Amino acid sequence: MFCDFSLLHLFHKWVLYTDYLYFLSFIVMVEKTIIIGGGIAGLSCALKLQEANENFLLITDNLGGRIKYSAKERINFGAYFVMRSYKNAGKLVSKGKLINPLDVCFHNSDVEKFSLLHFHTLKRLPELIRFYFAMREFSVHYERFKQRCLTLSQKEAMGLDPYIKALYTQPANDFIKEKRFNKVADDYISKFSYACTGVGPEQINSLDFLNVSMGILQPIYNLTFDEKIISDRFGAQLVTDTINTIEKGEGKFILNGASGTKYQARNIVVATPADITKNLLKKDHIRGACKIYVYHVEAALKKAYRRFSLNLFPPSSEIMLTAKQGNGSYLIYTSEKEVDLLGVCENYKLITMVPWEKAMFVFGGAFLEQVYGEGLYIAGDHNGLGLEPAAISGIFTANRIMNNQ
Ligand SMILES: Cc1cc2nc3c(=O)[nH]c(=O)nc-3n(C[C@H](O)[C@H](O)[C@H](O)COP(=O)(O)OP(=O)(O)OC[C@H]3O[C@@H](n4cnc5c(N)ncnc54)[C@H](O)[C@@H]3O)c2cc1C
Incomplete structure (x- = not known):
C-alpha cells in the first residue's frame, strides 16, 4: 500500500x-x-x-x-467618514449614510452637554459667526490649494499661497486665539477635531485642524469600501x-x-x-504619530450618552467618541489603550478592539x-x-x- x-x-x-x-x-x-x-x-x-x-x-x-471596512458587519474600523468635498477619494470609496448633525452631542462631563439645537449654541452666536467667516476664508484658499496639488507638489503649491504655508507651522490654538473663537472651539470644534485625530488643538497645526473642521460645515457620510x-x-x-x-x-x-x-x-x-x-x-x-484604539462593543450606554448616535468628548478625556452602529452595537474610540469603558457604558461586552498605534502623523x-x-x-x-x-x-x-x- x-x-x-x-x-x-x-x-x-x-x-x-x-x-x-x-x-x-x-x-x-x-x-x-x-x-x-x-x-x-x-x-x-x-x-x-x-x-x-x-x-x-x-x-x-x-x-x-x-x-478597514467590514462588509459583513457594515462597520468601519479605520477611516470612518467622507466629506461631500472628497471628490478624489470618492472615486474609490462610496458614501454611505449621512451623519445627522442634529444627532451629535458634545460633552464636557456626564452632566454638562449640548447638541447643536441647544440654547447654548445660541449663546455662542457671535463666536460662531467669527468661526464661520474664518472657515470661509480658509475654504477658498484650501480648495484652490487642493486643486493645485493635483499637478504641483505640496511644497510648490504652498509656495503659491503664503496663507496655507503659514498654517502648516502655526499651532491650531494660535489660529483659534487670533480669530477669537476660543469658546466655540472648546465647546464644539476641538471635540470634533479630537474625535477625528485623537489630539487636541495645542498639538496639531492649523492646516490639519481647519481641514478636519470642514466636517462641521458640510455634510459628512459614513463610508463603504x-x-x-x-x-x-x-x-x-x-x-x-x-x-x-x-x-x-x-x-x-x-x-x-x-x-x-x-x-x-x-x-x-x-x-x-x-x-x-x-x-x-x-x-x-x-x-510623529498619534494612537487611536477602536473598541467595538455591545453595550448599554449611560443615560447621558444614550440619546444621541454620536457623542463627542474634550481632548482631556481618554474617550474620544461613541458611535452607534446600524446593528445597535457601538464603536468607542479612545486615545489610550487601557481605558475604562464603564466611564460611558453601564455595561458592555467587548466584540473586538482594533489598535492603530500609528494612526495619523500629526505631531511636529x-x-x-x-x-x-x-x-x-x-x-x-x-x-x-x-x-x-x-x-x-x-x-x-x-x-x-x-x-x-
Ligand atoms: C482610526 C482612524 C480613523 C480615521 N478616520 C478618518 C475619517 O473618518 N476620514 C478621513 O478622511 N480620514 C480618516 N483617517 C485617516 C485616513 O485613514 C488616512 O489619512 C488615509 O487612509 C491614509 O491613506 P494612505 O494611503 O496614505 O496610507 P494607508 O491607508 O496607511 O496605506 C498604506 C498601504 O501601504 C501598505 N504597506 C505598508 N508597508 C508596506 C510594504 N512594506 N510593502 C507593501 N505594502 C505596504 C499597507 O498595507 C497599506 O495598504 C482615519 C485614520 C484612522 C487610523
Missing part, C-alpha cells in the same frame, strides 16, 4: 519545496512604474495611471490600509507582497519582496505610511517631500491628514510620472 509518510515521499517534497524557493528568489518582474502600498494614496495613483493606459504594478500587503470591486478593477496589476528593501540601480529601482520576488521599475511611488516610507528610503524626518513640523530625484515619488497623508489629501497626493505622483516621460 502507498504510504504518504514514506521517507522517499518526504524527501521528494523537500526537494520540490527548496527548488521552488530557489526559483522564486530569481523571479524579476519588470514594470515601468511600481506603486508600493494599496491605501487610498497608492490606489488613487494606480487609478490615474490605469485611466491613462500606463504600465504599472501596485504591490501591497493589504488593500485599503487605514480604511468594496475590496472586491477594487481588486477586480486592477486584476493582475495588483500583487500581494511586502516590500522589504529598495535598491537604486542604473536608471532603475530594484525592490525585494518578502515573497522572494524581485521587482524592477524605472519609477517607484512609495505610498506606505510615513514611518514605513522613512525606513524604506532611509531618509528624512517625519511627523517635519515635511516630507513628494519627489526625490528621478523616478522616486512619495504619496500619502504625511503632510496633510485624511483620505482626500492622501488621494490627491497619489494623483499628483501619477501626473508627475506621465509628464516626465
Whole structure:
C-alpha cells in the first residue's frame, strides 16, 4: 500500500519545496512604474495611471490600509467618514449614510452637554459667526490649494499661497486665539477635531485642524469600501507582497519582496505610511504619530450618552467618541489603550478592539517631500491628514510620472 509518510515521499517534497524557493528568489518582474502600498494614496495613483493606459504594478500587503471596512458587519474600523468635498477619494470609496448633525452631542462631563439645537449654541452666536467667516476664508484658499496639488507638489503649491504655508507651522490654538473663537472651539470644534485625530488643538497645526473642521460645515457620510470591486478593477496589476528593501540601480529601482520576488521599475511611488516610507528610503524626518484604539462593543450606554448616535468628548478625556452602529452595537474610540469603558457604558461586552498605534502623523513640523530625484515619488497623508489629501497626493505622483516621460 502507498504510504504518504514514506521517507522517499518526504524527501521528494523537500526537494520540490527548496527548488521552488530557489526559483522564486530569481523571479524579476519588470514594470515601468511600481506603486508600493494599496491605501487610498497608492490606489488613487494606480487609478490615474490605469485611466491613462500606463504600465504599472501596485504591490501591497493589504488593500485599503487605514480604511478597514467590514462588509459583513457594515462597520468601519479605520477611516470612518467622507466629506461631500472628497471628490478624489470618492472615486474609490462610496458614501454611505449621512451623519445627522442634529444627532451629535458634545460633552464636557456626564452632566454638562449640548447638541447643536441647544440654547447654548445660541449663546455662542457671535463666536460662531467669527468661526464661520474664518472657515470661509480658509475654504477658498484650501480648495484652490487642493486643486493645485493635483499637478504641483505640496511644497510648490504652498509656495503659491503664503496663507496655507503659514498654517502648516502655526499651532491650531494660535489660529483659534487670533480669530477669537476660543469658546466655540472648546465647546464644539476641538471635540470634533479630537474625535477625528485623537489630539487636541495645542498639538496639531492649523492646516490639519481647519481641514478636519470642514466636517462641521458640510455634510459628512459614513463610508463603504468594496475590496472586491477594487481588486477586480486592477486584476493582475495588483500583487500581494511586502516590500522589504529598495535598491537604486542604473536608471532603475530594484525592490525585494518578502515573497522572494524581485521587482524592477524605472519609477517607484512609495505610498506606505510615513514611518514605513522613512525606513524604506532611509531618509528624512517625519511627523510623529498619534494612537487611536477602536473598541467595538455591545453595550448599554449611560443615560447621558444614550440619546444621541454620536457623542463627542474634550481632548482631556481618554474617550474620544461613541458611535452607534446600524446593528445597535457601538464603536468607542479612545486615545489610550487601557481605558475604562464603564466611564460611558453601564455595561458592555467587548466584540473586538482594533489598535492603530500609528494612526495619523500629526505631531511636529517635519515635511516630507513628494519627489526625490528621478523616478522616486512619495504619496500619502504625511503632510496633510485624511483620505482626500492622501488621494490627491497619489494623483499628483501619477501626473508627475506621465509628464516626465
Ligand atoms: C482610526 C482612524 C480613523 C480615521 N478616520 C478618518 C475619517 O473618518 N476620514 C478621513 O478622511 N480620514 C480618516 N483617517 C485617516 C485616513 O485613514 C488616512 O489619512 C488615509 O487612509 C491614509 O491613506 P494612505 O494611503 O496614505 O496610507 P494607508 O491607508 O496607511 O496605506 C498604506 C498601504 O501601504 C501598505 N504597506 C505598508 N508597508 C508596506 C510594504 N512594506 N510593502 C507593501 N505594502 C505596504 C499597507 O498595507 C497599506 O495598504 C482615519 C485614520 C484612522 C487610523
